[in-house]
Structures are given as C-alpha cells and as structure tokens.
Amino acid sequence: MYFLGIEIGHAATRVVALDLEAATVAAESVAAHAWVEGLPDGYREQDPASWIGAADLAMRQCLEALGDGRGGVSGIGVTAPSGGMVVLDEGNRIVRPAKLGIDRSAQRQADEFARAFGGAPGLIELAGNPVEPGSLAAQALWLKQHEPYHFQRAARLMTPQDFIGYWLTGESGIEAGSAATTGLFDVPQRRWSAELLEFVDGRLYDMMPPGISPLQPRGQLRPALCQAWGLPESVIVAPGSGAAALAALAVGAAGDGSVVADLSADGSLAAISDRPVVDFRGEAATLCDASGRWLTRLGMSNAVAALELVRRHYGWSGAQFEQALANTSAGANGLLFLPYLRGETTPRLPDATGVLHGITLDNFTPGNLARASAEGLALGFGYGFSRLRDLGFEPAGVRVARDAGPAFQQLLADVFGVPVVAVAGTGGPLLGAAMQAAVVYFRLNGESLGFDEIAGYIVTVDDSTRRDPDPVRHEFYEELLARQQYLVETLHTGGFL
Incomplete structure (x- = not known):
C-alpha cells in the first residue's frame, strides 16, 4: 500500500511515494516551475498553473518509478511553505499570479494591521500571532x-x-495547520477571526475556504486524474x-x-503541545499541528548559512568542517560569532x-572560526530553547531533523543540556504529507490509526547519533549564551545590529 505526498516548493514541485508496509520511500521525483520575472524588488510571484503542470509531471515520473505499485496507491497529501495567496474568480479561473510567503510587497499592509489592532501585542492577544507581510491577510489587503x-x-x-488540493479533488477547504499561517485565523480558538476578516473586507467571510478536520479527507481524487495517472478510483486526498x-x-x-530542531535552510525549533501556547513577546509563532494539537515554532534563518560561510571560505567538505570543530576547544579561544547573515x-x-567579536592575533585561526560559527548557531538554538522553557515546555530531549555530524550534535546537546538524537532518513514536510494521507485513509476505513502511531512506525530514531550533554560544558555554554545575548542587546x- 502506497501513500503519496506532493510539496509545492518555491523552486520546484516534489512528489514522494511512501511504501507503508516497508516503512520506506519507494519513489520520488521533482519538476521545476518558474518565477514571474520583471517584478519590483521584494515581489515573489508564480503562476499557479505552473504548479499544476509541475505536479502532473512529477506525479507521472514518480508513478513510473513505482511501476506496478501504482495500483496500490490509496491516498495523497499536499503541503507547501507558509504564507502565499492564490486568487480565483467565480468560474474558478486564476485571476492573477500567486504571491508567495517570501513576497514582501505587502509590508505596508502588515503595518496597517498592526496599527489598527494595537501593534504586535494586540494582534497576538486577538489571534495568537502578528500579521506577517507574506501572509494571506496582508496580501489580500494589498x-x-x-x-x-x-x-x-x-x-x-x-x-x-489548498489550491492544489482543490485541483486534485474539486473540493474547497482548509485544515487548521494551513489556516494558522494565513494571518486571519484565531489560532488558540481554531477558528477564523471575524475582526481580522472584516478589517480587510466583509466579503472575505465568503471567500475563505470552509474548515476541514485533520482526520477527514478533503475528497476523492478526480476521475480524470485517476485515469490520466493510472490510479484506482478510490484514492482519497488528505486535507x-x-x-x-x-x-x-x-x-x-x-x-x-516533543521538540524538533530543523537544521535546513528554513531552520526552526518547534514544540508540540496539547494546549495553545502563545508567546506575547512575539518571537515564537503559535500554529496548529497536523494532528489537532498546537505547534510553537521559533524560526532560525541562519541554520545553514552560518556554517556554509566558513566551509565555502576554506573549501572544506562537511567532514573537514567536523574535524576542525572537533579539534578546537569550547569558546573558540575568545571568538564570538553572531551568525545573523540573513537577518534573524x-x-x-x-x-x-x-x-565576529573578540578577534586577537592568537585566536584568528581556521579552527577557531569553525568553532565560533558552530557555537554562534548552536547558541542561537539555545536561545530558542530557553524561550520554549519560558513558555512552559520541559523537554526531556531534542530530535534533529537530519544528522548534523557528531561534533555539532554534541555541541547542541551541551548547549541545550538535554540529549540530542537525529532522525534517520526524514523526508521533511513531503513525507509528512504522505503520512497524513495514511492516517486519514485508515480513519476513513474504520481503523483508529493515530498520528503518534504512524510517526512511531515510519520514523526511525538513529540511536547511534544520540549525544548526551556534558554538565561542565553545559554550564560554560549557559554563561556564553548570556554573553552573546548581552552583546546582541547592546548592539x-x-x-549597530
């Protein structure tokens, strides 16, 4: 039995086939789609029709790799990065190119929301989060x-x-995990915010999709697509x-x-809770997870950039960077790096x-630069970890979304003060979409498969990567984190920052 995931990324659409019996990815494919060119600075738009073409191509390639297994496909899940807006008219025609979540053209409109509702604190009190420029809320007002x-x-x-889900099924709808990213959703109450909708326009009540339970399908795959892709007519599409x-x-x-450190380019520290956790300082986003719970997420914009800068400068491989990190002592002999290369x-x-602070004639060496960049990044995650504790989380450990290497994972454990372990072979949100489809399919067919159960079945924790914290180094890094934050606040x- 197979479950497919579709991810509409910024540069390409990807499709993966999850073999549920083997608990492995059986096939995957990718098809690029282009940006709209010639736009002003800050604008990031794409034609949604190009997503359809890319999704069709990637699906055909994935199913071809699956071979006869396509007859066992039972469900499809869909995901995309946060934010963005697709506009359709009464005839379901695309009105204009879609704005993406990384589009910044609606900054002024986001500021209008803030002024109208008492700034970020007022918006957080009203709906759990401030309105971001890449959100559907700001873009609709734009x-x-x-x-x-x-x-x-x-x-x-x-x-x-949700646009691709609509194309797959002909059924309009939105699940809370998607709605929470729009800027129009009261996340703690899991419902649309009447005040925010009305601020844009009274018509938005009817323009937003109806809600879908995370345990219910959006609908069945359209017969035309079943026939075109050679799939059974019973294939369901998850919300x-x-x-x-x-x-x-x-x-x-x-x-x-549960707490997860994502070390990808769009890095984050995220925690799951059975109740909504709202950060009134506005650093952590309050979202809905895929299972009906809540997700507290702290973005880490430099999770890749900080280490790549040093690796690229010295022409090092990942293994060579790890070696340099392992051969230097904690504190980088006084070097302290604030790794905000892309803002933060x-x-x-x-x-x-x-x-880069604290340079002397003795400590400006390749090894110390490697150590300082890694410590700067780890301390950034450490600050996020301290904010989770401020919000009431008491993590017993942290899962890392990919193996970052033994030296860096040990550094994370020493900073966090709890064990860190990597998850083997994670497929990111694309795999999560396929897993969501599996849960929905079995629920629909009378089997009470839970999200925690499928996570325990599909996701393999690589125990060989487990790193336990060293108490002495943890105490050292607590002091270094305090120094780093003092430097940040002062600058x-x-x-100057």
Missing part, C-alpha cells in the same frame, strides 16, 4: 488596495497547498497542511512536549548582519 479590479473579481482566496506542521510529523513529533527570526532581528539598542 490586492484590494493595489489591484481593486482583481479584488472585485475574486471569489476564492486559497493557500498554495493537506502547512510545511511546519507536516515537517514536525515527519520527524515523529506527534505528542505533547529568533531573536527578531530582520535587518541584522553578522558580527541592537545602539543601532
């Missing part, structure tokens, strides 16, 4: 103000994953969800208190740049 003709034509507004919710599921974080999400410093207050 559309109304900048393209009123297109806004008047609009009959439906959708996230990218779909945002990338953050399904990425957590893909590493087995499906129970209360946690702490919230969107315009910050990197800082930021003085306008």
